[in-house]
Amino acid sequence: MSKAWDQVTWQEIEVGGVLTEPGSARNYNTGDWRSSRPVWDKTRCIKCGICWTVCPEAGISEDADGYFEMNTYCKGCGICVKECVTGCIEMVVEES
Amino acid sequence: MMAHKKRVGMEVSIAVSHAVQLARAEAIAAYPITPQTHIVEHLSSLVANGDLEAEFVTVESEHSAMSACIGMSAAGVRTYTATSSQGLALMNEIVFITSAMRLPIVMTVANRALSGPLSIWNDHSDIMAARDIGWIQIFTENGQEAFDHSIMAFKIAEDHRVLLPTIVNLDGFILTHVVEAHEMMDQKTVDRFLPEFKPYHKLDPQKPVTMGAFAMPELFTECKMAHQMALTNSYGPILEVWQEWGKLTGRHYQPVETYRTEGAKVIIMMMGSLGQVAEVAVDAMRDQGIPVGLVKIRLWRPFPFADLRAALAGAEIVVVCDRALSLGGAAGPVLAEVRSAMYPLAVKPQILGYTVGLGGRDVQPEAFEELVRHAQAEVKQGPSQEYYIYGVRG
Amino acid sequence: MEKFGYAESTKFDTYASRMMPRDEFFTSGHRSCQGCGEALAVRWACKAIGKNAIIAHATGCMEIVSSGMPQTAWMHPWIHVAFENTSAVASGIEAALRVLERKGKLKGPLPKVVAMGGDGGTSDIGLQSLSGALERNTNFTYICWDNEAYMNTGIQRSSATPFGAMTTTSPPGKRSIGQSTWKKDMVAIAVAHGIPYVATASPGYLFDLYFKVKKAVETPGPAYITILSTCPTGWRSATDLSVRLARLATETAVFPLFEVVDGKYRLTVEPPKIRPIRDYLKPQGRFRHLRDHEVEFIQKQTLARYKLLLDKCQAPFPEFAPVHLPEGT
Numbered sequence: 001m002s003k004a005w006d007q008v009t010w011q012e013i014e015v016g017g018v019l020t021e022p023g024s025a026r027n028y029n030t031g032d033w034r035s036s037r038p039v040w041d042k043t044r045c046i047k048c049g050i051c052w053t054v055c056p057e058a059g060i061s062e063d064a065d066g067y068f069e070m071n072t073y074c075k076g077c078g079i080c081v082k083e084c085v086t087g088c089i090e091m092v093v094e095e096s
Numbered sequence: 097m098m099a100h101k102k103r104v105g106m107e108v109s110i111a112v113s114h115a116v117q118l119a120r121a122e123a124i125a126a127y128p129i130t131p132q133t134h135i136v137e138h139l140s141s142l143v144a145n146g147d148l149e150a151e152f153v154t155v156e157s158e159h160s161a162m163s164a165c166i167g168m169s170a171a172g173v174r175t176y177t178a179t180s181s182q183g184l185a186l187m188n189e190i191v192f193i194t195s196a197m198r199l200p201i202v203m204t205v206a207n208r209a210l211s212g213p214l215s216i217w218n219d220h221s222d223i224m225a226a227r228d229i230g231w232i233q234i235f236t237e238n239g240q241e242a243f244d245h246s247i248m249a250f251k252i253a254e255d256h257r258v259l260l261p262t263i264v265n266l267d268g269f270i271l272t273h274v275v276e277a278h279e280m281m282d283q284k285t286v287d288r289f290l291p292e293f294k295p296y297h298k299l300d301p302q303k304p305v306t307m308g309a310f311a312m313p314e315l316f317t318e319c320k321m322a323h324q325m326a327l328t329n330s331y332g333p334i335l336e337v338w339q340e341w342g343k344l345t346g347r348h349y350q351p352v353e354t355y356r357t358e359g360a361k362v363i364i365m366m367m368g369s370l371g372q373v374a375e376v377a378v379d380a381m382r383d384q385g386i387p388v389g390l391v392k393i394r395l396w397r398p399f400p401f402a403d404l405r406a407a408l409a410g411a412e413i414v415v416v417c418d419r420a421l422s423l424g425g426a427a428g429p430v431l432a433e434v435r436s437a438m439y440p441l442a443v444k445p446q447i448l449g450y451t452v453g454l455g456g457r458d459v460q461p462e463a464f465e466e467l468v469r470h471a472q473a474e475v476k477q478g479p480s481q482e483y484y485i486y487g488v489r490g
Numbered sequence: 491m492e493k494f495g496y497a498e499s500t501k502f503d504t505y506a507s508r509m510m511p512r513d514e515f516f517t518s519g520h521r522s523c524q525g526c527g528e529a530l531a532v533r534w535a536c537k538a539i540g541k542n543a544i545i546a547h548a549t550g551c552m553e554i555v556s557s558g559m560p561q562t563a564w565m566h567p568w569i570h571v572a573f574e575n576t577s578a579v580a581s582g583i584e585a586a587l588r589v590l591e592r593k594g595k596l597k598g599p600l601p602k603v604v605a606m607g608g609d610g611g612t613s614d615i616g617l618q619s620l621s622g623a624l625e626r627n628t629n630f631t632y633i634c635w636d637n638e639a640y641m642n643t644g645i646q647r648s649s650a651t652p653f654g655a656m657t658t659t660s661p662p663g664k665r666s667i668g669q670s671t672w673k674k675d676m677v678a679i680a681v682a683h684g685i686p687y688v689a690t691a692s693p694g695y696l697f698d699l700y701f702k703v704k705k706a707v708e709t710p711g712p713a714y715i716t717i718l719s720t721c722p723t724g725w726r727s728a729t730d731l732s733v734r735l736a737r738l739a740t741e742t743a744v745f746p747l748f749e750v751v752d753g754k755y756r757l758t759v760e761p762p763k764i765r766p767i768r769d770y771l772k773p774q775g776r777f778r779h780l781r782d783h784e785v786e787f788i789q790k791q792t793l794a795r796y797k798l799l800l801d802k803c804q805a806p807f808p809e810f811a812p813v814h815l816p817e818g819t
Contacts, residue, residue, distance in 0.1 A: 008318060015296055015297065016296075016297060017308075018306065019309050019559065019561070022306065023514075023564070025520050027519065027561060058517065073519060077525030077526075078525070078729060079729070079731075083734070150589065151586070151588055156619070156622030160575060160577075160619045167584075168586040169582075170586075171587060173589050298567075305568075307570070309560075311558075312558060
C-alpha cells in the first residue's frame with residue numbers, strides 16, 4: 001500500500017489483510033516520541049556496544065569509526081545511559 | 097464423460113471421511129463431539145494406516161481445532177475439520193478470524209442442538225448461531241449430497257477468486273449415523289477434478305508475510321467490505337464447480353432447489369434432510385389436488401437472493417420451516433432471511449414461519465400437511481402470531 | 491545440547507556485544523512504550539531464533555505494538571490469530587510443515603516453529619492450548635513475555651502478577667494489600683509435562699537469554715521459556731531502569747535464571763550474594779504501598795522458594811527422561 005493508509009479502498013486491501021513487506025514498521029519514525037536524546041562522549045566511549053545491545057528499539061547504530069550513536073528510532077528511554085559501563089552517555093533534552 | 101458408477105452402502109459419516117480422503121486433505125485437527133465422531137474416527141484410521149497422507153492433530157478442544165486448522169492452512173496445506181453443536185459454539189471466536197484471513201479450510205458440521213438443556217440430537221441451532229461468520233455455508237439433504245459437497249467444497253474454497261473457508265452441513269444422526277447407498281468416485285477422477293492446493297499467501301521463511309495484523313478504524317470497514325464482497329462474489333465460482341461436478345457425475349446442484357413448484361400456490365421451505373420428508377408430503381398433497389410445492393435452500397451463505405425470488409415467484413403462501421429459534425426475536429433465522437429477501441418485491445407472498453424438529457423432535461410427512469392447512473387458515477383470517485413452534489405442548 | 495555457552499557473570503561481558511548478530515528480526519518502528527523490557531527481549535529472542543522460522547503470536551502488547559495495518563515490525567513469517575490459542579496455531583503450523591516435508595514440498599531445511607504470548611495469554615487464557623501442545627510433543631518453542639499483568643488492556647492483574655503488586659484490578663485498599671496471590675509457577679507446570687527444555691530468562695541477562703532461546707529452538711520437541719519482561723508503564727518504574735530492574739529481579743532471587751533440561755534443573759546465573767528484596771521493590775511504584783511486615787513476608791517467601799529451587803538443582807537426574815522425538819521427524 002503506497003498511498004496514505006487512510007485513503008486505501010476496499011479493493012486495495014490485500015487478501016486476508018496480509019502484510020507482504022516484512023519490517024515495514026521502519027517507515028514509522030518512533031523518534032518523534034523523544035523528549036530527550038542520548039549523547040555519547042567519544043573520549044570515554046570504549047566502543048563495546050552494550051548500548052546497542054540494550055536498546056529496545058534497535059535505535060542505536062554503529063558509525064564508520066566503530067562508535068555508537070542514536071538513530072532516528074530512539075524513543076529516549078535512557079536505558080543505554082544506565083547500562084553504559086564507562087558512563088559516557090548522557091541524556092540531553094531535545095530542543096523543540 | 098460420466099464417471100463409472102458404483103453404488104456402495106455405508107454410513108454417511110464414513111462416506112464423508114472417504115470424500116475427505118479422496119480430496120487428499122493434508123492436515124486435520126479435530127476434537128470429538130457427538131454426532132461428528134464417526135467422521136474423525138474413520139479419518140484417524142485412514143491416517144494411521146497410511147491410506148491418507150496427512151497429519152491428524154488430536155487437539156484438546158474445538159477452539160484449538162479451528163486454531164490449529166488456521167496454522168495448517170496458513171502454512172500452506174489442504175486442511176479439514178469436523179464438529180457439531182457445542183464444538184462449533186466453542187470455535188465461534190476463531191471461525192470469524194478464519195474467514196477474515198481468507199483461509200480455505202473445509203469443515204463438516206454435523207448439525208445438532210445447542211445446550212441447554214443438553215441435547216445431542218439434531219436441529220440447526222448450532223449453525224444458525226454461526227450464521228454470520230463469513231464462511232460459505234452449504235446444506236445437504238442425504239448421504240450422496242454430503243459426499244459430493246465434501247469434495248466440491250475444497251475446490252470452491254481454494255479457488256483463488258474465492259479463498260474462503262467452507263462449511264458443509266449435514267443433519268446429526270439423521271444423516272451421520274444412517275447407512276445409505278452412495279455413488280463413490282475413484283481417485284483419478286477426483287484428482288482431475290480437484291488439483292493440488294495452491295495457497296495464495298503462506299507462512300514461508302523464504303518470503304515472509306505478516307498475517308493477522310490489526311486494523312484501526314480507518315481501515316477496518318474496508319477490510320470488512322473486502323470480506324463481504326469476496327463472499328458475495330463466491331457465488332459464481334460455486335456454481336461453476338457445481339456445474340463441473342454435474343457434468344462429471346450427472347448429479348446437478350442448485351443454490352435453491354425446487355420440487356414440484358410448477359403452479360404451486362403454497363410453497364414449503366426448509367434446509368437439510370427434512371427436505372426428503374417434505375417431498376413425501378408434497379406428493380401426498382398434490383395427489384389430493386392441493387397446489388403445493390417445495391423449495392429447499394442449499395446455499396445458505398452467500399445467500400442466493402435472486403434464485404430464491406425466482407423460486408418463490410407465483411406463490412401466494414410460503415411456509416418457512418426453521419430448525420432453530422431466534423429467542424426473543426421475531427422469527428427463526430431462515431424465516432427472517434426469506435422475509436427480508438422478499439420484502440422489496442412489489443408482489444410478494446404471505447410468509448409464515450414455523451420452527452419444527454428442535455433437539456431431535458421427529459417430523460413426519462403429515463406435519464407438513466398440517467402446516468399447510470394451518471398456514472392457509474391463518475392467511476385467511478390474518479396471521480395471529482409472528483411465528484409458530486410446531487408441536488409444542490401446552 | 492551443551493554446544494552453547496552462557497554468560498554466567500552477573501553483568502554483561504563487556505565486549506561480547508560486538509560479537510552478537512547485527513541482523514534485526516524485530517525491527518525499529520514498533521510502537522512499544524519507552525523503555526519496554528519486553529520489546530528488548532523480543533528483539534534478542536528473534537535474533538536467537540534466526541531466519542528460518544515461523545512465529546505465531548498471541549494477542550497482547552507485542553502483537554499490538556508490532557502489527558498495526560499497514561505496517562509490521564516482523565521480519566519472520568508471522569501470524570496472529572487470537573489471545574488464547576497461539577500454541578494451537580503453532581501446532582497446526584508444525585503439523586503442516588511435517589506434511590510438506592514428507593511430500594517433498596519444502597524448499598530448504600524445516601523451519602523452526604515458535605509461539606509467543608504474554609503472561610495472560612500463557613498462564614491464564616492460553617494455558618489450555620499450551621498444555622495441549624506440550625502434551626502432544628509438538629516440535630516448537632513457546633516463549634512467554636511475562637510482564638506480570640494485562641498491560642495492554644490497562645494493567646489488570648493476571649495469575650502471573652506478583653504478590654502485593656498494585657494493578658488496576660488488584661488495587662490496594664482498606665481490605666486489600668494489592669495482589670493477594672503468589673505468582674503462578676508456569677515453569678513447574680511446563681516441567682510437569684515432561685518436555686525436554688524449560689528455562690527462565692530476562693532482558694537483564696541478554697546473552698543468557700539469547701543462548702537459551704537458541705537452545706530451545708534447536709531442541710527437538712517442545713520447549714518453554716518464561717522471559718521476565720520489565721514494564722515501566724505497568725510497574726510504575728523509570729524507563730531507564732528496565733534492564734537494571736530485570737537484573738535486580740535475579741539478584742534478589744525474585745526471578746532466578748535457570749533451565750531444566752530433560753527434567754534436570756540448573757541455575758544459569760548464580761548471584762554470589764542475594765540482595766535484599768527492597769532493592770527490587772523500591773524502584774517500582776506498584777509495590778509502593780507495601781508496609782514493612784508485608785515486605786518482610788515477601789522476603790521470606792522469596793528466599794524459601796529460592797531454596798527449593800536450589801534443592802531441585804541438586805536433585806539427581808530424573809529416572810524417566812522426557813520423550814524426545816525420534817531422529818528425523
